[in-house]
Amino acid sequence: MQAAPHHGAVIGVDLGGTKLMAGLFDRTDRVVSRERVEVAGLDSDGLVDALVETVAALRSESEDDVDAVGFGIPTTIDQRTGTAVMAANLPLEDLPLRDLLGARTGLPVFLDNDANVAALAEQRLGAGAGVTDHLLMVTLGTGFGGGIVVDGRIVRGAIGAAAELGHMSIDYDGPPCVAPNCPGIGCIETFASGNALARDARAYAGANPDSPLGRAVAGGEPARGETVLRLAREGDASCIALLERLGERLGVALANFVNIFNPGMIAVGGGLSPALDVILPAARRVMVERALPPGNRFVEVVAATFGPDSGMVGAALMARDGLADTPHA
Numbered sequence: 656m657q658a659a660p661h662h663g664a665v666i667g668v669d670l671g672g673t674k675l676m677a678g679l680f681d682r683t684d685r686v687v688s689r690e691r692v693e694v695a696g697l698d699s700d701g702l703v704d705a706l707v708e709t710v711a712a713l714r715s716e717s718e719d720d721v722d723a724v725g726f727g728i729p730t731t732i733d734q735r736t737g738t739a740v741m742a743a744n745l746p747l748e749d750l751p752l753r754d755l756l757g758a759r760t761g762l763p764v765f766l767d768n769d770a771n772v773a774a775l776a777e778q779r780l781g782a783g784a785g786v787t788d789h790l791l792m793v794t795l796g797t798g799f800g801g802g803i804v805v806d807g808r809i810v811r812g813a814i815g816a817a818a819e820l821g822h823m824s825i826d827y828d829g830p831p832c833v834a835p836n837c838p839g840i841g842c843i844e845t846f847a848s849g850n851a852l853a854r855d856a857r858a859y860a861g862a863n864p865d866s867p868l869g870r871a872v873a874g875g876e877p878a879r880g881e882t883v884l885r886l887a888r889e890g891d892a893s894c895i896a897l898l899e900r901l902g903e904r905l906g907v908a909l910a911n912f913v914n915i916f917n918p919g920m921i922a923v924g925g926g927l928s929p930a931l932d933v934i935l936p937a938a939r940r941v942m943v944e945r946a947l948p949p950g951n952r953f954v955e956v957v958a959a960t961f962g963p964d965s966g967m968v969g970a971a972l973m974a975r976d977g978l979a980d981t982p983h984a
């Protein structure tokens with residue numbers, strides 16, 4: 656923890672597409688109270704109201720003064736203005752969120768992308784704790800999320816748009832990116848993500864109707880990760896191969912990350928986590944083959960250890976860092 660002229664409590668808020676989770680962290684960064692609020696269907700006013708009310712509720716329970724509040728939000732934040740940019744799943748676009756929430760809560764407000772704050776939680780208190788100050792976090796869910804921590808701090812870039820790891824291209828002649836707002840070609844998200852696995856599973860099941868996967872899909876099971884994972888667990892070689900292929904593609908991206916950042920650790924989490932025992936060995940092998948020495952041998956590639964609280968905890972840690980960086984806040 657950075658030395659700071661603040662020794663009170665902080666609040667961390669993780670805003671998702673359907674719910675928000677918030678925690679009150681005492682001066683030793685213990686969670687002393689939590690809130691969980693459904694936000695599906697709220698318009699932007701309703702969403703801001705819900706955030707403000709949640710912060711007020713937690714603040715009223717705090718024995719210490721609350722020094723700041725941090726928000727992890729599933730969108731790019733323009734850090735120059737504290738504005739949410741391209742909020743695909745939330746009605747927050749072009750809202751001057753930092754000013755709005757600061758005025759309504761009366762607290763110093765710090766905002767960041769949810770994947771960035773999750774990476775910070777993983778580095779400080781998860782797999783990276785006591786191991787490294789240089790951690791990359793990859794989230795394999797429906798898409799491919801990323802966060803970068805260097806020297807113990809979130810890497811935001813010039814205006815807050817850094818760490819879009821899923822949009823690293825690994826194929827010059829590849830398919831257009833699956834993300835609707837990305838103009839890229841051959842982005843890793845198109846090859847290693849829940850969406851990519853579903854596409855591969857559909858293609859395989861279609862071409863091999865007599866395979867276990869083909870029969871499962873014909874029988875009504877979804878052509879998605881969970882079906883591939885179930886059959887892989889049962890020893891089906893073709894489903895294991897689909898997961899290994901995804902891991903090998905991931906490994907190409909990891910080799911790029913290793914060459915650029917020389918991380919001490921790459922932690923992988925997200926919805927595909929139950930398949931990491933197959934995905935990670937393949938990813939690690941390809942990364943070691945393709946990345947430059949000595950960084951390729953130095954980096955640990957591990958499963959993330961922080962659970963669903965990572966956004967909330969990371970948001971609180973980010974708020975403390977923000978206070979330390981702006982002592983007048």
Ligand SMILES: [Zn+2]
Pocket residue numbers: 821822823832833834837838839840842844
């Ligand atoms: Zn892309």
